[in-house]
Amino acid sequence: MREWLRLMSWARQDWKGLVPAAVAAVMTVFSHAGLLAAGAYLLSLAALQPPIGALSAAVAAVRFFGLSRAVCRYLERWSAHRVTFDLLAKLRVKYYQRLEQAPAKAVSAVNGALLERLTGDVEVLQYFYLRVLLPAVVAGAALLGIWLFLGQFSQGLPLAVTLFFLLTGLGLPALLRRLEQPHEEQIQEKREQFCAVLTDALAGMTEIHAGSRQTVWRERLVRAGGELAAAQEQRFRLAGLQDAGCGFLTQAAISAVLVLAAAGVRGGEIRGVHLAMLVLAVWSMFEAAQPLSHIFGHSRETLAAAGRLFGSGEDVRPASGMKSGHWQPSSVETGHSRLLVKDLTVRYQEAGQNALEQVSLDLPPGRKLAVVGSSGAGKSTLLSVLLGLWPYQEGSATLDGLELSEWDPDRLCSHFSVVTQDTYLFAASLRDNILLARPRASEAELAAAVSLASLDGLVARLPRGLDTVPGQNGRTLSGGERQRVAIARAYLKAAPVWLLDEPTNGLDAATAAAIMHSILTLAGDKTVLMATHRLVETKLMDEILVLDGGRVAEKGNFQSLTATGGLFGRLWRLEQDRLQ
Known part of the structure; x- marks a missing residue:
C-alpha cells in the first residue's frame, strides 16, 4: 500500500499532464465504438434502400468518429508518454540523489543490482501510469458507457455484457495471476544475478584475459542468461494463455449480445437495423477490457520495482542534509576553512563495533595533518565522515563552526579537493x-x-x-x-581543504615521492588532511594522528613520535626494515 501511495504521489506532481492523457484515452475508445456502431447502422439502414437524405446523419457520424478516433489516439499516445517519461526522469534523478546522499549503502550493494534498479526498475514503473492507471480509468468509463448505451435498448444486455467484461478484465487475470505469482520473484532474482555476472565480467576483463578464464566466464554468462530465460518462459506461457482467454470471453460476450439482441428484434423490443450496431459497439468496447486484464501483472511488477527503488538507501541516514539558510559562503570565497572534530564516534551498524571512537582533531586554515595506522584503523572512515558520505552517531564534526550534518551536501563538498587511492577516470x-x-x-x-x-x-x-x-x-x-x-x-x-586518501597507494617509491611533492607544492597554504600508510610521507606534515582500532593512540609531529618509541615509532621501524 505504501508503494501505491508513493506512486500516486509522484503522479500528482504532473496531474495536469495525466488528466488530458486520460481524457484522450477515453475519447479514443468512445470514438472507436462510435465509428463501428455508426458504420454498422449505416450499412444496415442502406440495405433497406431509404431515401438518400435518411443516410446523411449516419454518413456524417462515420466521418466524425473516424477523424476523432485518429486525433484522440495521437493525443493520447503523445500526452501519456510525455508525462510518463517526465515522471520517470524525475524518479531516476531522485533515486540517484538518494544514492549520492547514502553512498555507503550503495557500495555495499551489488553493482549489477544497482544497475538493474537504475535502468530496469525505473523503466518498469512506466507500466504503472501507462498500463495500470490509464487502463483502469478507460475501463471504468467504457463500462459506464456500455450501461448508458445498451440500457436504451434492453435491460438484459447491460447485465450480460458487464458480466463478460468483468470476467475478461478481472476474473480471468486474477485466476492466472495466482499461477504466475511464484515466478515473479524468481525472475527478478535471476535478472539481478545476470546483471551482476555481466558487470563483473566487463569490469574484470583484464584479469579474466590474464588468467585465461574466458571460457569459464563465458559459460557463467550463458548459464545466467539461460536461467533468466527459463524463469521468464513460464510467465510468457501464462501471458499467452491469458490473451487467448480474453479473446474467447470477448467472442462469448459478442455471441451473448447477438442472441439477446436477436430475441429483442423478434419480440419487437429492438429494431432490426440496430442489431449489427449493438454487436459491433460491444465488440469495440471490449478494447478497454483487454488492457485491464494485464493490470494485475503490471501492478505487481511495478509495486515490486517501486519497493526496491523507494526502499534503497532509506535505512541509511545521510551524513549531511540540506537545511536552507545555513550555508556559509565566506570560507570558500576567501580560500580558508577550519575543521574541528571532537569525540567523534562512528559505527557501521546500530549494534556493531565502532569504526571510530572518541576521535578529536583540530585543523585550522593552512595546517597539514597526516592520519596513519594499520589497515582497518579507521583512516578512510574519518575522511568519509568529513566528506558527508557516512553519518556519525556521537560527538561533533564542524566546518567553520557548523555541524557537517547541517550542510547541504553539494556546499559541503565544495570545500574539499579530494585525491583518493583509486582515482576514477x-x-x-x-x-x-x-x-x-x-x-x-x-x-x-x-x-x-x-x-x-x-x-x-x-x-x-x-x-x-x-x-x-x-x-x-x-x-x-x-x-x-x-x-x-x-x-x-x-x-x-x-577548494580550501585537501583530503588525501592513500594518494600514493600502489605506486613505486620514486613515483610516490614525485606525487607527494606535487601535492604539497600545489596545496600551498591550503589545509591538508592525508590518510596514508607510508610513514615517510608524514615528515613534511605539521601534525600526525595515529589511529589504532578506531581510537587515537598518539598525536604529535614526526620527530616527537619517532623519539617516544610508541606505536608510530614501531611502525616506522617496521617500514624501514622492509625498505632495507
Whole structure:
C-alpha cells in the first residue's frame, strides 16, 4: 500500500499532464465504438434502400468518429508518454540523489543490482501510469458507457455484457495471476544475478584475459542468461494463455449480445437495423477490457520495482542534509576553512563495533595533518565522515563552526579537493576528466593545472592531446598518470581543504615521492588532511594522528613520535626494515 501511495504521489506532481492523457484515452475508445456502431447502422439502414437524405446523419457520424478516433489516439499516445517519461526522469534523478546522499549503502550493494534498479526498475514503473492507471480509468468509463448505451435498448444486455467484461478484465487475470505469482520473484532474482555476472565480467576483463578464464566466464554468462530465460518462459506461457482467454470471453460476450439482441428484434423490443450496431459497439468496447486484464501483472511488477527503488538507501541516514539558510559562503570565497572534530564516534551498524571512537582533531586554515595506522584503523572512515558520505552517531564534526550534518551536501563538498587511492577516470576525454572539478574553468587555468600536475609530457605523447579518451577508468594510463589527473582536478577546484586518501597507494617509491611533492607544492597554504600508510610521507606534515582500532593512540609531529618509541615509532621501524 505504501508503494501505491508513493506512486500516486509522484503522479500528482504532473496531474495536469495525466488528466488530458486520460481524457484522450477515453475519447479514443468512445470514438472507436462510435465509428463501428455508426458504420454498422449505416450499412444496415442502406440495405433497406431509404431515401438518400435518411443516410446523411449516419454518413456524417462515420466521418466524425473516424477523424476523432485518429486525433484522440495521437493525443493520447503523445500526452501519456510525455508525462510518463517526465515522471520517470524525475524518479531516476531522485533515486540517484538518494544514492549520492547514502553512498555507503550503495557500495555495499551489488553493482549489477544497482544497475538493474537504475535502468530496469525505473523503466518498469512506466507500466504503472501507462498500463495500470490509464487502463483502469478507460475501463471504468467504457463500462459506464456500455450501461448508458445498451440500457436504451434492453435491460438484459447491460447485465450480460458487464458480466463478460468483468470476467475478461478481472476474473480471468486474477485466476492466472495466482499461477504466475511464484515466478515473479524468481525472475527478478535471476535478472539481478545476470546483471551482476555481466558487470563483473566487463569490469574484470583484464584479469579474466590474464588468467585465461574466458571460457569459464563465458559459460557463467550463458548459464545466467539461460536461467533468466527459463524463469521468464513460464510467465510468457501464462501471458499467452491469458490473451487467448480474453479473446474467447470477448467472442462469448459478442455471441451473448447477438442472441439477446436477436430475441429483442423478434419480440419487437429492438429494431432490426440496430442489431449489427449493438454487436459491433460491444465488440469495440471490449478494447478497454483487454488492457485491464494485464493490470494485475503490471501492478505487481511495478509495486515490486517501486519497493526496491523507494526502499534503497532509506535505512541509511545521510551524513549531511540540506537545511536552507545555513550555508556559509565566506570560507570558500576567501580560500580558508577550519575543521574541528571532537569525540567523534562512528559505527557501521546500530549494534556493531565502532569504526571510530572518541576521535578529536583540530585543523585550522593552512595546517597539514597526516592520519596513519594499520589497515582497518579507521583512516578512510574519518575522511568519509568529513566528506558527508557516512553519518556519525556521537560527538561533533564542524566546518567553520557548523555541524557537517547541517550542510547541504553539494556546499559541503565544495570545500574539499579530494585525491583518493583509486582515482576514477570516466570514459571521456582527458580534458573533460580534469574539468570535472570546475567545468567552467578557462583554457589558461586548465593549462596551469596540467603543467603544475606534471601532465605536460603525457599530453604531448597522446595522439589528440587533452582531447584523447584514455579508455574506461583510464586503462591506457599508468597508476601515476591517473593520480596526476586527480591532482590536476584538485588544483583546478581550488577548494580550501585537501583530503588525501592513500594518494600514493600502489605506486613505486620514486613515483610516490614525485606525487607527494606535487601535492604539497600545489596545496600551498591550503589545509591538508592525508590518510596514508607510508610513514615517510608524514615528515613534511605539521601534525600526525595515529589511529589504532578506531581510537587515537598518539598525536604529535614526526620527530616527537619517532623519539617516544610508541606505536608510530614501531611502525616506522617496521617500514624501514622492509625498505632495507
